[in-house]
Amino acid sequence: MTGRALASRAAGLTVAWRLAAFRTGGFPLLPTLILVTLALVAIFADALAPWDPELGSLGDRFLPPAWQARGSLEHLLGTDHLGRDVFSRLVFGARVSLVVGFTAVIVAGVLGTALGILSGYLGGWVDQVIMRVTDTWLALPALTFAIFLAAIVGPSESNIVIILAAVYWTRYARVIRGEVLSLKERDFVRLAIVAGCSKRAIMRRHILPNVLNSAIVLGTLMLGVVVVAEASLSFLGVGVPPPKPAWGLMLADGKKGLMAGYWWLTVLPGTCIMLLVLSANLLGDWLRVKLDPQLRQL
Amino acid sequence: MSLLEVRHLATHYVSARGARVTRAVDDVSLDLDQGQTLGVVGESGSGKTTLALSLLRLLPPAARIVGGEVRFEGEDLLAKPDAEMRRIRGKRIAMILQDPMASLNPLFTIGDQVAEPLRVHEGTPRRGAWVRAGELLRAVRIAAPEARLREYPHQLSGGMRQRIVGAIAISCEPRLLIADEPTTSLDLTIQAQYLNLLRELQRAHDLALIFITHNLGIVARMCDRVAVMYAGRLVEAGPVGRIFDAPAHPYTRALLESIPRFGDGRERLTAIDGQPPDPASLPPGCAFHPRCPRAVDRCRAEAPPEAAVADGQVARCWLAGGAPSA
Amino acid sequence: MKRYLLARAGFALVSLVLLSVTIFAFVRLTGDPAVLLTEPGASPEDLVLIRQQFGLDRPLWVQYGSFVAHLARGDFGQSFYYRTDVLDLYLSRLPASLLLAAVAMAFSLVIGIPTGVIAAVRVNGWWDSAGKIFALLGLSLPSFWVGLLLILFFSVFLGWLPSSGSGSLLHVLMPAFALGWYFAAAHMRLTRSSMLEVLGSEYVKLARLKGLPEALVIAKHALKNALIPVLTLAGINLVLMVNVAVVVETVFAWPGVGRLLYEGITARDFPIVQATVLLGGAMIVVVNFLVDVLYAVIDPRIRYDR
Numbered sequence: 001m002t003g004r005a006l007a008s009r010a011a012g013l014t015v016a017w018r019l020a021a022f023r024t025g026g027f028p029l030l031p032t033l034i035l036v037t038l039a040l041v042a043i044f045a046d047a048l049a050p051w052d053p054e055l056g057s058l059g060d061r062f063l064p065p066a067w068q069a070r071g072s073l074e075h076l077l078g079t080d081h082l083g084r085d086v087f088s089r090l091v092f093g094a095r096v097s098l099v100v101g102f103t104a105v106i107v108a109g110v111l112g113t114a115l116g117i118l119s120g121y122l123g124g125w126v127d128q129v130i131m132r133v134t135d136t137w138l139a140l141p142a143l144t145f146a147i148f149l150a151a152i153v154g155p156s157e158s159n160i161v162i163i164l165a166a167v168y169w170t171r172y173a174r175v176i177r178g179e180v181l182s183l184k185e186r187d188f189v190r191l192a193i194v195a196g197c198s199k200r201a202i203m204r205r206h207i208l209p210n211v212l213n214s215a216i217v218l219g220t221l222m223l224g225v226v227v228v229a230e231a232s233l234s235f236l237g238v239g240v241p242p243p244k245p246a247w248g249l250m251l252a253d254g255k256k257g258l259m260a261g262y263w264w265l266t267v268l269p270g271t272c273i274m275l276l277v278l279s280a281n282l283l284g285d286w287l288r289v290k291l292d293p294q295l296r297q298l
Numbered sequence: 299m300s301l302l303e304v305r306h307l308a309t310h311y312v313s314a315r316g317a318r319v320t321r322a323v324d325d326v327s328l329d330l331d332q333g334q335t336l337g338v339v340g341e342s343g344s345g346k347t348t349l350a351l352s353l354l355r356l357l358p359p360a361a362r363i364v365g366g367e368v369r370f371e372g373e374d375l376l377a378k379p380d381a382e383m384r385r386i387r388g389k390r391i392a393m394i395l396q397d398p399m400a401s402l403n404p405l406f407t408i409g410d411q412v413a414e415p416l417r418v419h420e421g422t423p424r425r426g427a428w429v430r431a432g433e434l435l436r437a438v439r440i441a442a443p444e445a446r447l448r449e450y451p452h453q454l455s456g457g458m459r460q461r462i463v464g465a466i467a468i469s470c471e472p473r474l475l476i477a478d479e480p481t482t483s484l485d486l487t488i489q490a491q492y493l494n495l496l497r498e499l500q501r502a503h504d505l506a507l508i509f510i511t512h513n514l515g516i517v518a519r520m521c522d523r524v525a526v527m528y529a530g531r532l533v534e535a536g537p538v539g540r541i542f543d544a545p546a547h548p549y550t551r552a553l554l555e556s557i558p559r560f561g562d563g564r565e566r567l568t569a570i571d572g573q574p575p576d577p578a579s580l581p582p583g584c585a586f587h588p589r590c591p592r593a594v595d596r597c598r599a600e601a602p603p604e605a606a607v608a609d610g611q612v613a614r615c616w617l618a619g620g621a622p623s624a
Numbered sequence: 625m626k627r628y629l630l631a632r633a634g635f636a637l638v639s640l641v642l643l644s645v646t647i648f649a650f651v652r653l654t655g656d657p658a659v660l661l662t663e664p665g666a667s668p669e670d671l672v673l674i675r676q677q678f679g680l681d682r683p684l685w686v687q688y689g690s691f692v693a694h695l696a697r698g699d700f701g702q703s704f705y706y707r708t709d710v711l712d713l714y715l716s717r718l719p720a721s722l723l724l725a726a727v728a729m730a731f732s733l734v735i736g737i738p739t740g741v742i743a744a745v746r747v748n749g750w751w752d753s754a755g756k757i758f759a760l761l762g763l764s765l766p767s768f769w770v771g772l773l774l775i776l777f778f779s780v781f782l783g784w785l786p787s788s789g790s791g792s793l794l795h796v797l798m799p800a801f802a803l804g805w806y807f808a809a810a811h812m813r814l815t816r817s818s819m820l821e822v823l824g825s826e827y828v829k830l831a832r833l834k835g836l837p838e839a840l841v842i843a844k845h846a847l848k849n850a851l852i853p854v855l856t857l858a859g860i861n862l863v864l865m866v867n868v869a870v871v872v873e874t875v876f877a878w879p880g881v882g883r884l885l886y887e888g889i890t891a892r893d894f895p896i897v898q899a900t901v902l903l904g905g906a907m908i909v910v911v912n913f914l915v916d917v918l919y920a921v922i923d924p925r926i927r928y929d930r
Contacts, residue, residue: 141904
């Protein structure tokens with residue numbers, strides 16, 4: 001290799017190293033910190049937020065963030081079209097997004113993993129039925145499907161969780177089923193069968209612990225997807241209903257002030273979404289490599 | 299002057315952070331004349347393929363040639379710029395790989411792939427190259443060559459594909475042909491035919507041939523000289539007859555003994571004890587000593603240099619005697 | 625090849641049937657379908673009429689039969705608001721969405737493929753790291769936020785581009801970019817991994833052994849093989865784009881089927897919602913099948929396989 005090639009390779013490596021969080025080799029410290037911070041913010045929202053996120057004073061509409069001309073330190077990040085404090089709404093919005101996101105991911109995960117195990121292990125018509133259903137659902141774009149369901153049942157926080165879980169469980173089922181299929185061929189499972197263990201016992205004691213890794217990795221990766229989906233749904237008005245401070249809703253409201261140049265109503269909530277999703281993705285990537293290099297296909 | 303003179307060639311693989319250095323080829327020297335066939339023998343991981351790729355300077359990014367000289371027709375290949383090496387590859391030195399199905403691009407016709415080196419190296423225009431491709435297919439004994447030109451690799455049998463790879467190799471009349479286990483993935487019945495074909499081609503074009511294999515039987519049939527590799531080092535080299543009759547290195551001896559022969563009288567097959575070492579963590583001293591039935595203390599401590607044990611025969615063994623070569 | 629195509633066609637048909645069953649099931653199973661199928665603000669008498677009209681008291685399979693019969697005739701219902709056939713409405717908006725998707729796809733391929741190729745050829749280099757970051761951002765930034773930021777920057781602050789509507793080339797640039805953004809990252813990742821795999825293959829090694837110039841090795845031998853999965857994905861993504869464009873179309877007030885869906889939701893015009901989902905899903909199935917056909921034509925291994 002020529003000296004020039006070596007030098008450019010070294011340069012590439014150094015630059016990439018500096019972006020420490022993005023290196024798949026080392027532990028993603030920054031993303032995890034961000035996630036933990038967001039979780040803490042969500043939990044302690046009541047203490048952190050100086051204002052009630054749902055009440056605003058119309059006299060203080062569209063105040064810009066504190067560092068800009070008309071801004072004031074009372075409303076650090078400005079106010080929206082109803083005079084509500086942006087910072088407080090962001091803080092409570094974290095709670096909404098994380099609660100909805102986590103719950104949907106966990107419900108989808110439990111459902112999808114269970115069905116994936118059943119489908120993969122039992123095979124036969126159970127497998128066929130579940131697979132056909134999964135394929136059909138996967139063929140429909142998640143967002144369209146979610147909108148459809150939301151149009152039917154009406155928007156509310158709990159409905160959204162159910163809808164998102166209903167849309168995304170198929171991702172888990174597919175992957176877990178694949179894992180189970182290869183696990184079935186492993187010796188320790190065969191031994192258990194020969195030893196006379198019931199199907200249920202095998203699935204619970206042998207299969208389940210081994211697919212947990214994949215489920216966790218998938219869950220972390222899906223968190224980002226679900227959060228974006230929820231934000232999109234809220235933006236369209238079929239997600240978390242107002243006046244709850246969901247970030248997606250804030251973006252929808254922010255659009256009203258966009259043409260007038262009230263940038264903070266759009267940039268700030270979106271940045272929060274981006275931070276959450278980026279961090280979840282980076283953590284998920286790292287987990288994927290760490291927990292099982294064979295999970296590359298995720 | 300020999301066609302090919304390799305002196306103290308060393309190629310190392312460096313892992314991503316520079317932590318592990320694997321000496322895939324370590325201090326290898328050999329000579330090859332026009333029209334001669336050299337067999338390179340060794341187990342997997344012994345460095346045979348890396349040696350071949352080093353000669354052509356087509357190593358993967360993790361590998362680097364760290365020392366030595368490769369003189370081909372008097373020129374040092376290691377000093378050449380990439381553009382010149384590219385002109386040498388395929389034209390003056392050609393190579394055949396092991397798996398013919400994987401070697402041919404599934405999306406292009408046979409004709410396209412055979413004509414390609416002609417068009418690139420000799421500037422032959424399309425139609426002329428296509429005609430030449432047909433002639434080349436005939437030279438490697440493929441029936442109905444014109445029809446084959448329009449077909450795709452997956453439509454042909456393994457034997458045919460390997461012949462086509464051979465046709466590609468000789469298309470620009472190279473001086474040296476390197477064959478890396480060309481018959482390993484062929485059926486036994488096809489192997490013999492293919493080896494005959496290679497011999498014919500060699501005689502017809504006065505080719506020098508480096509034949510990489512783990513099969514000593516092929517070496518006995520095809521080669522004039524043989525070089526035995528172990529853990530990246532050349533442990534013995536010399537004329538085939540001499541090496542087979544009087545191997546100087548214990549590894550060579552063990553390889554020869556492990557070939558089952560009819561009328562041998564032996565009841566059990568002899569295998570060599572142990573496993574080939576991990577190239578990234580070689581034992582100190584002679585790399586073969588953990589498996590060598592005749593190892594002594596010196597073998598464990600110091601790696602033996604290459605020594606001439608007889609006329610034209612060299613070996614790396616403290617117990618072989620002989621004077622160290624330059 | 626024939627056998628392959630017949631199998632794919634059969635699969636497509638089954639998918640369409642399952643799609644219709646799923647949509648049908650959800651509407652019937654959740655709540656009172658009559659409420660959905662009636663205009664908002666209907667009186668109880670209207671609801672009774674609707675029940676009779678749609679035969680909602682008849683057995684499920686009878687309902688399904690009539691449902692499918694209607695679909696086959698092209699009767700997807702009538703929009704409450706527009707008072708026209710929903711199918712006509714959908715088809716009239718489809719060209720705009722297709723245009724948007726086409727431009728967005730062009731963006732995503734023009735940005736994604738070369739970036740992926742370079743990242744693979746100079747693997748682990750500067751460009752590859754930049755590519756990985758780009759891929760990450762593409763996956764993590766919601767497309768509608770990208771759209772909003774673009775409006776903020778190019779319409780509000782710079783005043784260069786119009787923020788809504790669909791008259792001219794200038795109008796399509798921002799929505800197409802916002803829509804194509806995510807897919808550019810996806811295409812880049814796939815191109816990169818596909819290219820890496822191909823670059824490590826034996827036939828590329830042989831091409832280099834033939835002494836071919838590296839540019840030829842990459843452009844001819846590597847690229848064609850590497851692009852097969854990418855173009856397959858692109859074909860499928862094109863239709864996916866039409867469906868997920870709902871948010872981008874809403875942000876930019878682009879008059880496509882996505883915007884239609886949004887109108888349907890906000891006005892509680894259920895026939896529009898149902899039809900959009902059905903037609904969107906059907907389009908995906910059909911396009912998947914067409915991509916399979918294309919695959920058969922391009923890849924000689926399938927074409928000549930008896």
